[in-house]
Amino acid sequence: MDRIFVARLAGLAVFDPAGDQIGRIRDVVVAMRGPLPPRVHGFVVEIQPRRRVFLPTTRVTSVEPRAVVFTGKINMRRFEQRDSETLVIGEMLDLKVRHQGEEVTVLDLAIERARPAEWVLSKVAVRRGTKRRGETLIVGWNEVTGFDVVQKDQGAANLLAAFDAMRSADLANVLHELPRKRMAEVAAALDDDRLADVLEELPERDQVAVLSQLNAERAADVLEAMSPDDAADLLQELPADEAEALLGLMIPEEAAPVRRLLTYDEDTAGGMMTTEAVILPPNATVAEALAHIRQQEQTPAVAAQVYVARPPTETPTGRFLGVAHFQRLLREPPSTMLAGVIDNTVDPIRPDLPLPGVASYLATYNLVATPVVDEHGRLLGAVTVDDVLDHMLPDDWRERHD
Numbered sequence: 504m505d506r507i508f509v510a511r512l513a514g515l516a517v518f519d520p521a522g523d524q525i526g527r528i529r530d531v532v533v534a535m536r537g538p539l540p541p542r543v544h545g546f547v548v549e550i551q552p553r554r555r556v557f558l559p560t561t562r563v564t565s566v567e568p569r570a571v572v573f574t575g576k577i578n579m580r581r582f583e584q585r586d587s588e589t590l591v592i593g594e595m596l597d598l599k600v601r602h603q604g605e606e607v608t609v610l611d612l613a614i615e616r617a618r619p620a621e622w623v624l625s626k627v628a629v630r631r632g633t634k635r636r637g638e639t640l641i642v643g644w645n646e647v648t649g650f651d652v653v654q655k656d657q658g659a660a661n662l663l664a665a666f667d668a669m670r671s672a673d674l675a676n677v678l679h680e681l682p683r684k685r686m687a688e689v690a691a692a693l694d695d696d697r698l699a700d701v702l703e704e705l706p707e708r709d710q711v712a713v714l715s716q717l718n719a720e721r722a723a724d725v726l727e728a729m730s731p732d733d734a735a736d737l738l739q740e741l742p743a744d745e746a747e748a749l750l751g752l753m754i755p756e757e758a759a760p761v762r763r764l765l766t767y768d769e770d771t772a773g774g775m776m777t778t779e780a781v782i783l784p785p786n787a788t789v790a791e792a793l794a795h796i797r798q799q800e801q802t803p804a805v806a807a808q809v810y811v812a813r814p815p816t817e818t819p820t821g822r823f824l825g826v827a828h829f830q831r832l833l834r835e836p837p838s839t840m841l842a843g844v845i846d847n848t849v850d851p852i853r854p855d856l857p858l859p860g861v862a863s864y865l866a867t868y869n870l871v872a873t874p875v876v877d878e879h880g881r882l883l884g885a886v887t888v889d890d891v892l893d894h895m896l897p898d899d900w901r902e903r904h905d
Contacts, residue, residue, distance in 0.1 A: 506615045507566055508628065509591045510665040517548050517558065517571045526550035528571060529677065531591040531614060532557070532584070533624050535651065540644040541589070543614050543622035546571065547582050553676050555582040561620050591624070593681050596661040597688075600629065600649035602642055607631045610639065610661050659685075659692035671697070675704035678713075687716040695721075699728035702737070710737050723752035726761070732777045732890065735764035760818065763883075772861050773854030775894055776875045776884035781809045782816040783841060785824055790837035796829055804887035807871045811841050812882045823851060823874060823882040851876040854883055862891050 515528040526548040533541035545559040557580075562573040589595065591612055598609045613626035627647050630637040666674055678686050678701065690698055690713045702710050702725065714722050714737065726734045726749060738746040738761065746765075750758045760778040767773030781795045796806040808828045813821030825845035835844055851874040852864060865873060865888055872887040 506613050506625065508611045508613045510596070510611045510661065512546075512566075512571075513592060513665040514669065515571055516569065517546075517573065519577070520572075520574050525577065526556075529555060530593055532588050533591055534587055535589055538645055540617075540623040540625050543624065544588060547590070548577070549673070549676065550579075553672075554579075555676075555680065556580065557582045560622050592662060592665055593677070593685060595650065596665065597659055598650065600627075600647050602629055602631070602640070602647050605631060607640070607647075608637075608661075613641075659689040662689060663692055671700035672704040675701045675709075679705060679709055683712060686713065690716065695724050695728045699725050703729060703733045707737075707740050711740050714741075719749065719752055723749050727753050727757040730777055730779055731757075731760040731764055732775065732884075734761050735774075736769070738765065739769065767854055770858040770894055771854060772852050772856040772875050772886050773883065775858070775861065775890040776854070776886045777805065777890065778818045778884040780805060780818075780872075780874075780882075780885040782812055782818070782820060782882065783809055784814055784816060785811050785840065785842035785845075787811075787841050788837060789827075789832050789835045789839045789841065789844065792827060792832050792841060793829075793837075796832075802887070802889070804871045804889050805885070809841065810874055810882055810885065811845055819877060819881040819883050822880050823876050825849065826874060849873065851882070852886070853877075858891070858894055861886055862895060865891060 509531050512528045512531065516524050517526050517528060519525050528546050529549045530547040532544045532547060534544055535541050543560050545557050546563075547555050548558045549555050556577060558573055558577055562575050562577065563571060564574050565572045584590065595612060596609055599606055600609060601607070607629035609627060610630050611628040612624055613628070614622045615625035617623045625644055627642055627644060629640050629642060629647065631640060632638055666677060669677070678689055681689065686709070690701075693701065698713075702713060705713070714725070717725065726737070729737070738749065741749075750762060753761070764774065764776070764778070781792070781801065783792055783795065792809045795801075796809065806829065808826045809832070810826055811824045813824065815821060824842075825847050826849050827841050827844045828846060831844050831846070849868070849870070852861065854875050854877065856864075861873075865871070865886075870888075872885050874885050875883045877883055
């Protein structure tokens with residue numbers, strides 16, 4: 504392929520000479536040269552675990568519709584953007600530039616092979632007019648001006664379109680690598696649910712930075728869309744008066760579990776637990792239980808078991824009766840009531856149990872989640888193994904790439 508639009512490269516698999524996939528394209532690095540087409544230095548490639556490295560164009564042997572192949576060895580040192588470099592997807596999409604004296608919006612940019620080992624940014628796809636009634640044009644680089652102008656409000660629609668299918672954790676990694684201004688623009692363009700999912704995967708300082716750029720009403724809406732335990736963790740990073748103001752703007756039913764979680768120490772079962780476990784009464788059937796854990800929004804750890812309790816089934820529940828493991832549910836007739844498949848060997852833990860005790864309990868009994876009850880035997884929530892790992896890893900683990 505001699506001309507490739509950059510947005511199509513986002514997420515493209517990268518293969519080494521042996522045919523093994525080593526990562527995926529996340530951006531294209533170019534050097535601006537005034538009126539001359541920018542020279543492509545290479546690609547930002549994300550490898551596991553969440554590390555970004557640089558693949559120079561001189562190592563690329565082919566760029567196909569579904570893969571990029573390189574030769575030689577790739578430098579595994581973490582990519583660091585230089586002052587003279589620009590990220591095409593992260594910084595150039597959605598810019599307002601000028602074509603023939605008229606303001607247009609950058610939808611995409613194309614790279615083109617100039618020589619066997621040299622690529623340049625040759626074409627710009629722009630939209631003239633409004634989104635509904637606009638016209639899309641493909642123009643040469645030298646026909647457009649304004650890429651060197653710092654813009655107050657760049658927008659992010661086309662950047663997000665390039666990463667539409669990306670998992671929340673990967674999109675969070677993209678945001679983490681962007682300049683603060685661009686991060687805020689991308690966050691503002693996400694809908695509440697998507698932003699909530701991404702926030703849950705960001706380092707704490709990025710969470711605070713993004714939330715502080717939203718107006719108070721929007722911030723409260725996003726907190727409502729987050730899981731209560733993650734929302735509580737984020738609010739703990741804010742000044743007390745700001746946290747209380749946001750809680751006051753939340754729907755009372757959504758704020759209530761967050762307020763309860765904030766009463767517990769962070770490194771205890773109560774501070775780590777989720778209040779959104781799958782909870783059903785004892786007269787519910789196996790078919791109902793399987794329907795609940797089958798829902799896409801349930802994480803694997805939360806969906807591993809159903810918690811059985813007397814009504815009410817919202818936390819704090821009526822008396823906790825036990826758990827029904829999904830493997831047992833799969834072996835039982837759909838009409839069987841949960842009261843008949845409860846595992847009474849799993850003892851619940853108390854909310855004040857410290858982190859080491861919670862980790863030891865999960866490891867001892869090979870559990871991925873455990874119920875948390877109060878002194879009255881009411882279910883308060885559940886601690887999952889990913890909650891424990893989140894608290895046991897170093898504070899900056901989301902920012903580590905080595």
